[in-house]
Amino acid sequence: MELLKFNQERCDLCRLCINKCPFQALSMEAKGIAVNEKCRMCGVCIKVCPQDAIRFEQKAGSANKKDWNDILIYAEQENGDIHPVVYELIGEARKLAGKVGYDVKVVIVGAEGTRENAAKLLPYGVKKVYVYEHPGFEGFKADCYTDAVADCIAAIQPSIVLIGATALGRSLAPRLSTRFHTGLTADCTKLDIKSNTDLVQIRPAFGGNIMAQIMITDARPQFATVRYRVMEPADKVADIKGSVELCDVTDDLARSRIKVVEVIPIHRTKSISEEEILVVAGRGVKTEKELDLIQQLANSLGGQLCYTRPMVEEGHGDTSRQIGLSGRTVKPKLIITCGVSGAIQFTAGMNGSECIVAIDRNPEALIFNIANYCIIDDFNNIIPGLIQKLQAWKEVR
């Protein structure tokens, strides 16, 4: 890979880059400093050069696809644990890999505790987890995280790199794709792979008004960030064949120009308008015990409880949790209404929801005109069983 560029006018041949290169990839030649094939794009030489004479040369070009194989996943850590999107990436990557005979590998970067987290991924059917652990990786620093992942990419030459479309992932991915002068598709909601290993990347564009299918046909690796909570998480495999590999991290590799001053957890509760899962209690919910049941359902779904207007007026709930014309407008992925008749003033605030489930014992209830899944029944007959099933399902995961 010839992706490093030396500015001959600036270089004063001090040899610092040659000495500091962790891979013996630089040497002094007749024409100045030269890079050999051991270069892993880690950027240490760029950081140490006192003359600012070296930079990455990001130049378009076609890669020989046969030289780039397998799928590499970037494993984000959050609050000292693996981010759940990583299991989804592994699940999706295994499907894709199966179609073209690839392996699934993972790279993880962080401070103390990273190798322990790396081991957690092995039961999910990954071949290798490459670990870059160093105190310098405490807190997210886009520059040195890029250096570490680039080091891994250059070493293993993956055909595809998948990164969660989280705030962190979407900050890291564009630096990596730029460094390798290749394509990156943001926030994919669907992926597929062609037999020639080209990744089919589908993402919403223009605020979801159109879907775009994007390909990276010449360059490698193919980068994609993938939306959280869209792909199916990986199942555990029967026998673990993968292993963890600790990669060398020099102080220079972990050096950053970003100083992390403070990291604090955010304890902000989402408003119902931002929530992805909502359960609504309408006037059909009459007793405290029933209301408790609805609350339990919301809890076991990991969502929030909301109300129709009469419920709020009767003092059961807070106005910030009222849906409708005179309340909030919501657009969650899933909304389950219980004992809600579906008056227009209510539905006006929620009919943009992706999936509406209605439970009401009156078959004529208007809510059934807009619901995707209609259950004509007393919610007391449905919800306890549903909670039980959800609980059992969560335990096996």
Add this chain to the structure above:
Amino acid sequence: MRIIVCMKQVPATSKVEVDPANGILKRMGTETKTNPYDLFGLETALRIRDKVGGTVTVLTMGPAQAEDMMRDAYSMGADDAVILSDKKFAGADVLATSYTLAQGIRLLGGADLIICGKQTTDGDTAQVGPAIAEHLGLPHTAWVKQICNASANFVQVRQDLGSLSQVSEMQYPCLITVEKDIHVPRLPSYRRKKLSEGRKVRIITYKDLLDQDLSRYGLVGSPTQVERIFPPEVTEERLHLEGNSDQKTEQLFQLLTVKKLV
């Protein structure tokens, strides 16, 4: 202190037309507006300039009509405005766009602080900012929601990363992308509009740039191809779950898990 703000003109509505032949969005003829997220970038820049001194230059890559947006930027208080405009830049994806903007920034003599919006409403990738930083070899912080401190030498910013809020500090030169609502963008002022009436908006074309390698710009320099564009599937499904209560419960549970609603 020199601040460069990257801003883009985007279609005024999110109803867009696509050229079916090559999958490129047709922009001409439709109404445009300034990418709303970039106004937060400009406001942030103006506030930092007003505090520590220096200049704010607005930079865009796009057709010459972007002059309208630049006039508005002048009316908000920008000091200088530059448009990178050339047919050769057309059809650029993230890599080529960020490369062209990085070349523009080099040509302008660099900057202490580069500010981008969090994303555009048409490209919608939120990638151009970090990619510019990588081209220029600068550190960056994305999704900045608060400037904790900005001096003549460094900037301290707060960003949200999922369930964490992180404060980071960077010496100049560096790049940030800012969140919506970081500050309320000021309205263009009539007085400043009058004052800036004669002021030029500079246009830079391909031949002005330092790197004359054509393969890095526009469609040719773009490794991603939009293969097709199609409307999203709308599942107008309506299903009545039948049977006794237990059967209905089981059906609902299956639907929720299989359709990944939970």
